[in-house]
Amino acid sequence: MTLDEAIRRIKPPDESAMMHAKARLDGIAKPLNSLGRLEGLIIKAAGIYRTDGVDFGKKCVVVMCADNGVVMEGVTQVSSEITTTVAQNMVSGMATISIMSQKQNADLYVVDIGINREISYDRGMINHKVRLGTENFSIMPAMTRDEAMQAIETGIRFASGLAQKGYKLIATGEMGIGNTTTSSAITAAFLDKEAAEVTGRGAGLSSEGLKKKINVIDDALRFHKPDKEDALDVLSKVGGLDIAGLCGVFIGCAASGTAAVVDGFVSSVAALCAVRLCPMVKEYMFASHISKEPAGRMLIQELDLPHYLDCEMCLGEGTGAVLSFPIFDLASEVYQKMRSFHEAKILQYVPLQ
């Protein structure tokens, strides 16, 4: 499926299912709106799945893995090899996301969309490599427009395959040393911010390293002048293959009528790219938590999505998104199982409007 085809397939959410879900929530034996954001979550899900019988069912997490040429500028605490090591640990069950997803009964898909070395795929990693890492965006565009498009369309196809397998909640994760540099550069470009306002320590950068990271991003933005009205321009000049792939996952979920759960900073940047390409994609996204990275809250506000957790996490991998899965399940359990005022014999209670 191409990007254009996917965008054409995205339908507005089902208003009638949403109205029915709202009526059902108002009718169950609890004070009106007392489940707070969980009520909006159920109503939104009814619109996405086009039924008021909301049940989140099968869940998974997609981790897009890619390397970033800008790591050569000294913007990270660890070197690029760690991308491969952690990605391999993910498939062998040892990374944080592996442990969390196993405990939540969520399937884990680890995709090589641009790791900068040849690796073996016999242990479960999925090969969708677009190229061996990106270029160093301090000296040239990270990738061509065509490569950014290939990564987006890879994500679209991957998400539509998952939707066909029946996944109702698809969490988004990433692994790629240097991807908080690309994420900050994209955020600064889209939100017209100075790098200093949107750049943090990523995976534990020193104070000296942070200053360098900020300068590298400011210089690259002055050099490339990405056009914020053209998400593909921004992604190809200062982005990464993992972010482009996840951007495609969000679009693919929307095109297939299933829900995507946004993780932290890096996933929120990918979500913003997707929304800039097609605003309707937002109707198929749930945020999960607020990343501790400085731009974490800014991005969730820009996306204008409610979040459910703030645990000061800044790991990525999809961990915050998977952490939110029990919230979805408990919200739908209450919604499905609670009795109405009438059934619960609370007839004297008149809900206030």
Ligand SMILES: Cc1cc2ncn([C@H]3O[C@H](COP(=O)(O)O)[C@@H](O)[C@H]3O)c2cc1C
């Ligand atoms: C061992 C390790 C495991 C990780 N798991 C996720 N990340 C996170 O940190 C990286 C981004 O931070 P930066 O831009 O500073 O490189 C990403 O790979 C991200 O998923 C990790 C980072 C490390 C070092």
Ligand SMILES: O=C(O)c1cccnc1
């Ligand atoms: O919130 C995130 O996505 C994040 C933060 C720091 C490092 N890697 C990812």
